Amino acid sequence: MAEVLLDNVTRRFGGIAAVRELSLHIGDGEFVVLLGPTGAGKTTTLRLVAGLERADAGRILIGGHDVTRLEPAARDVAFVFQQYSLYPHLSVFDNLAFPLRSPARRLPEPEVRERVTRTAELLRISSKLDSKATRLSGGEMQRVAIGRALVRQPAIFLMDEPLSSLDAKLRAELRIELKRIHEVLGATILYVTHDQIEAMTMANRIGVLREGELVQIGSAQHIYEEPSNLYVATRLGSPPINLLPAGVLPVPDAPAGTRTIGVRSEHLRIGKANGAAVQGVVTRIEHLGDQNHLHLTVADHRLVTLIEAHADLAVGERVDLALARPLCFDAAGVRLGGS
Amino acid sequence: MSGRTGAHSVVEPSPLTRRIAGALVICYALIAIVPLLWIFVTGFKTPPDSIAYPPKMMFTPSLEGYVNLFTTRSRQSPEYMASLPPAETWYDRLARSRNMVIAGPSKYGQRFVNSLVVAFGSTILAVSLGTLTAYAFSRFRVPLADDLMFFILSTRMMPPIAVAIPIYLMYRSLGLSDTWLGMILLYTAVNVSLAVWLMKGFIDEIPREYEEAALIDGYTRLQAFYKVVLPQAATGIAATAIFCLIFAWNEYAFAALLTSGNAQTAPPFIPTIIGEGGLDWPAVAAGASLFLLPIVVFTVILRKHLLRGITFGAVRK
Ligand SMILES: Nc1ncnc2c1ncn2[C@@H]1O[C@H](COP(=O)(O)OP(=O)(O)OP(=O)(O)O)[C@@H](O)[C@H]1O
Ligand SMILES: [Mg+2]
Numbered sequence: 001m002a003e004v005l006l007d008n009v010t011r012r013f014g015g016i017a018a019v020r021e022l023s024l025h026i027g028d029g030e031f032v033v034l035l036g037p038t039g040a041g042k043t044t045t046l047r048l049v050a051g052l053e054r055a056d057a058g059r060i061l062i063g064g065h066d067v068t069r070l071e072p073a074a075r076d077v078a079f080v081f082q083q084y085s086l087y088p089h090l091s092v093f094d095n096l097a098f099p100l101r102s103p104a105r106r107l108p109e110p111e112v113r114e115r116v117t118r119t120a121e122l123l124r125i126s127s128k129l130d131s132k133a134t135r136l137s138g139g140e141m142q143r144v145a146i147g148r149a150l151v152r153q154p155a156i157f158l159m160d161e162p163l164s165s166l167d168a169k170l171r172a173e174l175r176i177e178l179k180r181i182h183e184v185l186g187a188t189i190l191y192v193t194h195d196q197i198e199a200m201t202m203a204n205r206i207g208v209l210r211e212g213e214l215v216q217i218g219s220a221q222h223i224y225e226e227p228s229n230l231y232v233a234t235r236l237g238s239p240p241i242n243l244l245p246a247g248v249l250p251v252p253d254a255p256a257g258t259r260t261i262g263v264r265s266e267h268l269r270i271g272k273a274n275g276a277a278v279q280g281v282v283t284r285i286e287h288l289g290d291q292n293h294l295h296l297t298v299a300d301h302r303l304v305t306l307i308e309a310h311a312d313l314a315v316g317e318r319v320d321l322a323l324a325r326p327l328c329f330d331a332a333g334v335r336l337g338g339s
Numbered sequence: 340m341s342g343r344t345g346a347h348s349v350v351e352p353s354p355l356t357r358r359i360a361g362a363l364v365i366c367y368a369l370i371a372i373v374p375l376l377w378i379f380v381t382g383f384k385t386p387p388d389s390i391a392y393p394p395k396m397m398f399t400p401s402l403e404g405y406v407n408l409f410t411t412r413s414r415q416s417p418e419y420m421a422s423l424p425p426a427e428t429w430y431d432r433l434a435r436s437r438n439m440v441i442a443g444p445s446k447y448g449q450r451f452v453n454s455l456v457v458a459f460g461s462t463i464l465a466v467s468l469g470t471l472t473a474y475a476f477s478r479f480r481v482p483l484a485d486d487l488m489f490f491i492l493s494t495r496m497m498p499p500i501a502v503a504i505p506i507y508l509m510y511r512s513l514g515l516s517d518t519w520l521g522m523i524l525l526y527t528a529v530n531v532s533l534a535v536w537l538m539k540g541f542i543d544e545i546p547r548e549y550e551e552a553a554l555i556d557g558y559t560r561l562q563a564f565y566k567v568v569l570p571q572a573a574t575g576i577a578a579t580a581i582f583c584l585i586f587a588w589n590e591y592a593f594a595a596l597l598t599s600g601n602a603q604t605a606p607p608f609i610p611t612i613i614g615e616g617g618l619d620w621p622a623v624a625a626g627a628s629l630f631l632l633p634i635v636v637f638t639v640i641l642r643k644h645l646l647r648g649i650t651f652g653a654v655r656k
Contacts, residue, residue: 052551072554079555081548089570104557148552 001188002063002155003028004049009058011044011212018044020212021058026156029186031179032217033199035235036209042192043082045209046158049190051075062155073104078149082160082192086133086144093129096120096147105152119147122181139170146174150181156188163198175201196236200224208232230333233262239293239304241327248299249278249323255336262327265306269322270294270313276320282313296321375631381624389620403437404621406430408447408612408629412439447626450608455633456519457604458587461526465583466576468527469534470542474564476535477542478550488539491532499529500592510597517601522594526587533586534579541575542568577644581637588634605630 004026011019019041026032034042047053049060051072059068067075078099086095096116100107107115120126123143128136136144146162162178163171179202182189193199199206200220207217208231216228220236227233233241242263246254251261273279280303284295292311296303298321313319328336352360381389383400412434423440426432434441472491476484506525507516515521545568553563569576595607609626613619638645 050551050555052554072551073557073559075555077555079552081552083546083548087549087567087570098553099556102553102557103559103562148556152556 001028001153001186003030004063004156004188004190005059005061006045006049007059007061009045009048009055009060011041011048011053012056017212019048022212022214023058024207024214024217026188026190027204029188031182031187031189031191031202031204032207033191033193033203033205034207034209035193035196035199037194039211040209041212042194042209043160044212046079046160046190046192049075049156050077050079050158052079073102076155078152078154078157080146080149080157080159080162082164086136086141086148088132088134090133091129092120092125092131092133092136092144095133095144096129096151099148099152115151119151122150123147123177139166142166143174146178153185156190159189159191161193162191164193164195171198178202196238200236208235226335227262227327228335230260230262230329230335233327233329233335237264239265239306242303242305244298244301244303246328248301249321249326251323251326251328254328257330258328258336259331260329260333261323262329263303263305263323264326267323267326268303268305269320269324270305270307271320271322273318274320276322278321279318280321282315282317282319285313285315378624379628382621382628384621384624386619386621389624390618401433401621402430403433404619404625406433406441407619407622408625409445410434411442411445413442414439445612446603446608447605447612450603450605451629453519453598453602454588454605454630457522457526457602458584458633460519460523461530461587462580462583464523464527465530465534466538466580468531469579470538470569470572470576472531472535473538473542474568476539478547488536491535494532495529503593503596506593507596517598517603519602522598522602522604525593525597526583526590530583530586534583537579537582538572538575541572541579545571574644577641581641581645584637585634 006022006024009019009022010017022041022045024032024045034045036042044053048055049062051067051070051074055068059066061067062075062077086092087098090098093116096119097112099105100112100115116129117126120129123146125140125143125147128140128144133141133144142162142165146159149157149159163174166174175198178189181187182202191198191202203220205217206220206223208215208223210231216223216232218226223232224236227236230243234243244261244263246258246261249261249263251258254261278298280296280298282294283297283302286293286295287309289309291309292307294305294307294311294313296305296319307313330336382404383402384395384398385401385403388395388398388401389404410430415438417438420435420438420440423435426435431441475481476488481487510516510521510525513521515524549567549571550560550563553567554560558566589606590604591606594604598604598607605626609623609630612622612626
């Protein structure tokens with residue numbers, strides 16, 4: 001395991017920069033998640049670290065060594081691909097053993113056997129070791145794909161949306177599994193997703209990407225509570241943050257220049273109509289089981305917020321609204337008054 | 340997930356459709372196979388049976404055609420025949436019943452070997468070159484790639500025989516006429532463009548991630564090609580090899596022009612059998628039947644690869 005440093009890295013395809021002047025430090029043993037919408041440059045960033053793309057500018061250091069010009073084989077990274085493909089002509093065992101039998105890092109066969117067996121147990125695919133890779137279910141394939149990275153002990157694991165093809169239950173299981181593996185192995189991991197739950201639950205730090213640029217990086221809590229701008233604020237939170245023009249709801253001590261107010265559930269106080277200055281109308285209640293989504297209209301603006309499952313509200317009812325320390329943004333979308 | 344759609348298509352053909360389709364396929368198969376059967380059967384007739392009119396459907400099978408194919412014989416006077424010691428083998432006896440004695444082996448065996456060497460040699464060469472070239476075009480940024488691919492294809496835009504005279508002259512001055520090497524190079528040159536184009540299609544279908552994973556795992560580009568790309572291109576390689584082999588095996592015009600005593604292949608040789616001792620259709624038919632065999636065997640061996648289809652089922656989509 002080692003620390004990894006990206007120093008002002010740029011990668012262009014034709015005219016457009018898929019990754020633009022990206023600087024990122026991943027500490028030894030750290031789990032960093034890159035979050036961003038499709039096309040933001042997440043995969044390209046991982047491929048740059050792996051050496052599958054050459055940086056047009058900037059440097060990449062792994063464990064203190066400049067690897068910018070090195071071949072992938074010389075970089076000691078492991079990669080779980082987004083569109084992962086197992087080798088269809090090999091069995092699960094041979095797929096898992098493939099990295100350990102490479103000429104560059106060949107291990108003695110008994111050790112290969114031992115490591116493959118151990119990894120298969122970890123991922124609960126032991127019973128499938130003799131199957132053809134093509135005979136597996138999607139979830140099993142994905143676990144084999146992750147296993148192909150875990151059999152090695154590379155400087156860094158690069159994972160490109162490894163859980164995106166799995167059903168919710170398996171995803172939740174593997175999320176915990178990966179986090180456990182991270183803790184047990186002390187692995188350095190750079191992980192890409194656009195699933196905010198994965199990002200929130202696994203990351204030591206989350207980096208938010210937009211059009212090839214790193215917009216903000218910090219702990220999950222920091223990114224959630226102190227987004228540096230509107231873009232970051234809309235990436236996290238469920239239901240998504242509500243954006244209202246300043247003035248719709250009164251904000252005590254709003255900073256000068258506030259144009260947009262970001263309102264999350266925890267910023268909103270809802271009470272039975274009792275003559276407050278601002279009132280909203282309940283337009284819809286969505287039941288999610290353990291909690292509800294409450295849809296409100298305030299002066300022609302719609303708000304969606306979480307309420308507890310048994311809140312005593314009905315559609316059409318008027319409610320009192322008040323804000324507590326919401327997020328304020330200026331005309332350019334930059335957060336104001338943040339800490 | 341691809342490849343997991345199970346046995347049923349959305350629109351199952353009706354029994355009537357199936358029957359009509361089946362009947363059409365059988366009709367076509369009959370039309371295609373009757374000439375072959377005719378040749379095959381004629382190989383086991385005697386020369387009089389083979390030219391009997393109306394054609395004989397029932398006849399006593401004879402190996403005379405095959406004997407004549409593999410031997411040279413001379414016609415002798417009855418006195419001479421009578422003076423010979425009794426025939427020792429069944430084929431001697433067969434020849435003598437026609438007032439002939441066997442003088443020695445014919446050239447068919449040797450011509451057959453020439454065909455095998457030239458056809459398989461050029462196929463191996465064309466498929467190897469084609470696969471490597473296609474890989475390069477598929478994976479690397481080749482300057483003017485599209486123009487080069489078009490240029491490669493353009494070598495097939497006229498019939499190869501159109502350049503027969505320059506090739507004839509060139510081969511004569513290079514000493515390649517009537518040699519294995521000359522014929523292998525020639526057929527390779529004709530086939531390589533087909534091989535490049537076919538293999539490019541197949542290799543484009545193999546996701547790059549396979550090799551990229553291997554590169555990251557510590558394999559070199561060449562090792563990744565060998566360990567990952569080749570096994571998955573097996574279907575394409577088999578199909579391409581069959582196309583190349585069929586062309587090289589059946590090629591007549593260049594073989595007739597450029598080969599004679601030494602490296603002559605079977606196609607120009609077979610028609611010459613007919614001249615040796617009357618209209619010997621059974622010998623010609625026997626020669627043609629045996630000539631079909633290698634292609635049939637080769638196709639049957641590779642059938643599994645051809646039918647297996649594309650097994651990229653392990654790609655997560
Ligand atoms: N090989 C390539 N050639 C040309 N453009 C590319 C190439 N690879 C990526 N791009 C472009 O770079 C940008 C970033 O792509 P990238 O694959 O890194 O996005 P991503 O964040 O991983 O998206 P997704 O969530 O859809 O996987 C996109 O606009 C993409 O079209
Ligand atoms: Mg991606």
